[in-house]
Amino acid sequence: MHPQPIREWLNASDRLCGVVSWINRRVPRPEAPRLRPRVAPTELTKVDFTELVPEPVPFLGQAAYIQLEFFEGLALAVATAPTLDAKEGLSTAAGVALGKHHDLIAELRRLEVEPADVMAPFAPATDRLRAAWSDADWYELLLAIHITSGMLDGYFSSLAKGLPTDVARRVRGILDRGGAGAILERELAASIAQLPGLSDRLALWGRSLVGDTLLIARSALRASDARGLDEKVEPIFTELIADHTRRMDALGLTA
Amino acid sequence: MHPQPIREWLNASDRLCGVVSWINRRVPRPEAPRLRPRVAPTELTKVDFTELVPEPVPFLGQAAYIQLEFFEGLALAVATAPTLDAKEGLSTAAGVALGKHHDLIAELRRLEVEPADVMAPFAPATDRLRAAWSDADWYELLLAIHITSGMLDGYFSSLAKGLPTDVARRVRGILDRGGAGAILERELAASIAQLPGLSDRLALWGRSLVGDTLLIARSALRASDARGLDEKVEPIFTELIADHTRRMDALGLTA
Numbered sequence: 001m002h003p004q005p006i007r008e009w010l011n012a013s014d015r016l017c018g019v020v021s022w023i024n025r026r027v028p029r030p031e032a033p034r035l036r037p038r039v040a041p042t043e044l045t046k047v048d049f050t051e052l053v054p055e056p057v058p059f060l061g062q063a064a065y066i067q068l069e070f071f072e073g074l075a076l077a078v079a080t081a082p083t084l085d086a087k088e089g090l091s092t093a094a095g096v097a098l099g100k101h102h103d104l105i106a107e108l109r110r111l112e113v114e115p116a117d118v119m120a121p122f123a124p125a126t127d128r129l130r131a132a133w134s135d136a137d138w139y140e141l142l143l144a145i146h147i148t149s150g151m152l153d154g155y156f157s158s159l160a161k162g163l164p165t166d167v168a169r170r171v172r173g174i175l176d177r178g179g180a181g182a183i184l185e186r187e188l189a190a191s192i193a194q195l196p197g198l199s200d201r202l203a204l205w206g207r208s209l210v211g212d213t214l215l216i217a218r219s220a221l222r223a224s225d226a227r228g229l230d231e232k233v234e235p236i237f238t239e240l241i242a243d244h245t246r247r248m249d250a251l252g253l254t255a
Numbered sequence: 256m257h258p259q260p261i262r263e264w265l266n267a268s269d270r271l272c273g274v275v276s277w278i279n280r281r282v283p284r285p286e287a288p289r290l291r292p293r294v295a296p297t298e299l300t301k302v303d304f305t306e307l308v309p310e311p312v313p314f315l316g317q318a319a320y321i322q323l324e325f326f327e328g329l330a331l332a333v334a335t336a337p338t339l340d341a342k343e344g345l346s347t348a349a350g351v352a353l354g355k356h357h358d359l360i361a362e363l364r365r366l367e368v369e370p371a372d373v374m375a376p377f378a379p380a381t382d383r384l385r386a387a388w389s390d391a392d393w394y395e396l397l398l399a400i401h402i403t404s405g406m407l408d409g410y411f412s413s414l415a416k417g418l419p420t421d422v423a424r425r426v427r428g429i430l431d432r433g434g435a436g437a438i439l440e441r442e443l444a445a446s447i448a449q450l451p452g453l454s455d456r457l458a459l460w461g462r463s464l465v466g467d468t469l470l471i472a473r474s475a476l477r478a479s480d481a482r483g484l485d486e487k488v489e490p491i492f493t494e495l496i497a498d499h500t501r502r503m504d505a506l507g508l509t510a
Contacts (some may be wrong), residue, residue, distance in 0.1 A: 027261050068333075068342065075330030075349070078323075084371035087323065088360070094330070098346060105343070116339035123339070152405070 043236055050219070053162045055113055061118030062126075062220055063156045063175065064104035068119075069126050071097040072109060073133055073145045075181070080138050086187055090142075093180035097149070103174045107167065123220055128212055139191050140205050146184035147209045150247050151240055153248075155217050159238075181247075203253040210244060271376055274344055288313035307476070308417045316373030317475055318411045318430065319359035323374075324381050326352040327387055329435070333395050341442055345397075351402070359428045362422065380474055385414075394446050394453060395460050397505075401439035404463045405502050406495055410472050413491075443506055449472045459506040465499060 073095035081087040110117045133144045157175040160168050192199050215238060221233060241255075250255035329349035336342040363370045388399050412430040415423050445455050472495060476488060496510075503510035 029374070069348065071346065072330065072334045075327065075334065079327045079330065084374055088371055091323065091326065091353060091356065095357065098350050098353065101346065102350065116343060119339055 011052055016108070027131050052159060054159055054220070057108070057118055057161065057164065058106055058121075059112055059220070060111070060125060060171070061115070061155075062214040063160075063171070064101055064108065064115060065119040065126050066152055066156070066205070067097050067101035067104060069130055070149045070180075071101055071160055073130065074132075075140060077138065077141050077145065080141075082138065089183045089187060093183045096180045097175060100174050100177060107171060107174075119130045122219075125216060129216070130210070132212060138146070139188065139195075139202060142184050142188055142191075143202050143206055144209055146188065146211045147206055147244060149215050149219060150181055151244055152216060154243055155236075155240055156220065159220060164194055185247075185250060192251060192253075199253060202251070203248070203255075204246075206248050206253055206255065210241070213244075214240065300305075307414060309414055309475070311418055311422055312363070312368055312373055313376070314411075314418065314475065315359055315363050315366070315426070317377040319356055319363065319370060320381050321378045321411070321471065322352050322356035322359060322373040322405055322435075324385055325400055325404045325435075326356055326496060328385060328396060331388075332393065332396050332400065335396075336395065344438045344442060348389075348438045351432060351435045355429050355432060359426070361500065362426060376435070377474075380471060384471070387464070387467060391460070394443065394450075394457060397439050397463055398444055398457050398461055401436060401443065402461055402502060403468050405436055406468050406499055407471060409498055410491075410495055411475065414475060440505060447506060447508075454508060457506070458503070458510075461499075461503050461508055461510065465496070468499075468510070469495065 002014055004009060026079065071094055074090055074097055077128070078087050078090045078094055081090055105115045129144075129148060133141050137146055153175050157172050160171040160175060162168070214237060217237070218233075221236075245255040257494075326349055329345055329352055333342050333345045333349055360370045361402055363373055384399075384403060388396050391399055408430050412427050415426040415430065417423070418426060429432070447457065469492060472492070473488075500510040
C-alpha cells in the first residue's frame, strides 16, 4: 500500500470538515510494502486493537447509529431497485443491518442507558454519509453502502476487541455478521457487467467515499479513551484503506 | 355500520381504477345494525372465510408483496422521523414488516416457485398505495401504513384460513404477528396530542385511504379461486370497514 494516497485522503477529509489535522505529525511508520500496492499490509502493520480501549457507551452508540444509517440506505435501495429480484436481495441486506442496529441497541439497554440519547451526538457526522448518498443514483448508492459498511463494520469489530471481554465477544458477533456485503457485491458486479461506462463512474465514486468514511472511523477513536493514539492510528488507517482497495478490486474497480 | 359509505367507497374505487363494478349487483345483505354505527358488525355478518379457497401461490405472492410495501413505507418513516426515539420505534415496526415479508417468501420457496415472478403481477396495484403515500407528510405516512396494514393483515390472515391446514397455520402465524400497529398508534397519538389541527387533517386523510385498500382486498378475492364470491363479499368488506373505524376511533379520528 503506497502511503501517499492515505495522507492525501486524510488531509482532504480534514479540510472538508475543518478539524485539526493531527495525522501530519511525524509518527513512526510501518515499512511500506515494496511489492505491488494491492498487497494487504496486515503482516506489516500489526495493529493491536486491544491496546485501544473504547468507552463502551459512546462506542456502542456510534456503532448502533451507523447501522441505522446503513439500514436506511439499504431500505432506500430496496425502494428504488429496478427489479423485484434486486429488491429481494437488498431487503435481506437491509434486514441484516437492522438486526445489527437492534442488537447494538440491546447492548446499550444492558448498560442501562437510553439509546437515543447516546446515539444523538453521532448523528450529524454520520448523516453526512447519507447526505452524500442522496445525490447518488441506485448503483452509486449500492457501492456507497458496500464500501462504507465494509470498511466500518470490520473497523468497529476490531475496535470492539478493547471492550470488556463479554461485551467484546457479543459486539464482535453482531458486527461480524455477514450477508449484506455479498449481496451488494453480486448486484454491483451484475450491473457493471451489463452497463458500459458504469465501471469508470463507480471507480471515481468509490474513491470519493473514502474521506467521509475515514472521518467517521477517526471520530470513533476520539470518542474512545484511546491511549497512545498517535502511534497507533496510521497503521489502522492503512489497514482500512487496504481493505477498501480489496473491495474495489473484487469489483474490478480501481481504488 | 351504516352500509351506504361502503358502497360509495367501493364505487369510487371502481371508477378510480376502471375495473368492472360487480359490487352493485343486488346480493343478499346482512341486516344493517340499528345501533350506533361504531358497533363492530362481527356478530351480524358471520363471514366464514374457510368457504373462500385462495390459490396458495398467488395468495402468498400478493401477501408477500404487500408486506414489502409496508416495509418500504416504514423504512421511509424511519428515514424521515423527527426524533431518534421515533426512529427507534419505527425501525422495530419496519423489522416486523420485513420479517413477515421474508417469512412469506420462504413459504413461496417451499412451494418451489420463484418469489419475484409470483409477486410481480401484484406490484402495480400495490404500488398505487405507495404512490398515494409519496405526497404525504410524515404523520400522514404513519397513518397510511397504520390503516392499510391494519386492515390488510387482518384480512389476509382471515383469507388464509382457506389455505391447506399446515400452510394456513404458518401463514396466519406470520400475518398475525403484532408490534407494528401499537408503535404506529403510539407515535400518532403523541403527535395528535401535540399538534393542533393535525387531528382534522388526519381524519380526512384516513378516509381517503380506504378506497385503494379495499381495491387491494378485492383483488385478493379475484386472484383466489373464490367460489360463491358474490354472496360472501359484502359482509367481508363490511367487516373490513368496521375494523378501519375501530382503528380511527382509537386515535380519536372520525372515520
